Amino acid sequence: MTRSHNRSSLTHRLRYAARNPRRIVPFLRRTARDWRLRQQTGGDHIAYYRAVMKSDTARNPRGAVGTPTQERWNALGKMQFDYLISHGLSPADHVLDIGCGNLRAGHHLIRFLEPGNYHGLDISPDILLAAQRTLTEQGLQARLPYLTLVNDLRLAHLPAGHFQVVHAHSVFSHSPLEVIEECFGHVGRVLAPGGYFDFTYNRTGGPEHQVLREDFYYRPGTLLALAAAHGLEAHVMDDWEELPHQQSKIRVRAADTQTVASGT
């Protein structure tokens, strides 16, 4: 699959508009809204993206996490859950879901894990309220998940060495490199020995770019090198590429726990 288009280039935009004329007005509306939100939030990415989520969630919480229909929301949540199961997730594991949204994958994880073993965090109060609604609709109150609002990805409120699985689906696809770097700088502390951190991202084979500061496109080598610079061992998950999903996935482990796990 080729993912080399630079979506910020004028040529790409004009070609896309010619192919999808009905999307021109919504795109212009989104461009105007995003410009206004960027002015209001003064260059702070987290404040800006929180405002984007507020606006999108008010319209449709399922759409705010990228799947406007119930059918697609169900499919994308199940895909994430099935992938973790196929990689050996156990009910006794502790899972940290970074950018948990309205529990698209979270509700499967909460049902599967032992009570109290699911921790979701997000920068958006509006989507966390939607997450509470999902929890109620799904009848999962007794599973006692943790849902926490955060301002950054320093993970300072979480215990060291606690999580067998840390998961961030479709979060770094909306994150500038400094946000990803902040996460890499702290995720190793909360990983249990042998634990891993999976994240998806928009892959490009061409120049790295962003669109409206909402969607970010990275070369895999950039993220692998950044992980290594933070003492993490990272590799591309080839089996994820077989699934019908636009983004790619990388798995990261703390380099020292990798040594413990392999006994070398």
Ligand SMILES: C[S@@+](CC[C@H](N)C(=O)[O-])C[C@H]1O[C@@H](n2cnc3c(N)ncnc32)[C@H](O)[C@@H]1O
């Ligand atoms: C596309 S949604 C995906 C939600 C969920 N992971 C899923 O797959 O259903 C992205 C989510 O990440 C959250 N988010 C974006 N940047 C974040 C950050 N730096 N820290 C925590 N959450 C973030 C957004 O508020 C949003 O809920």
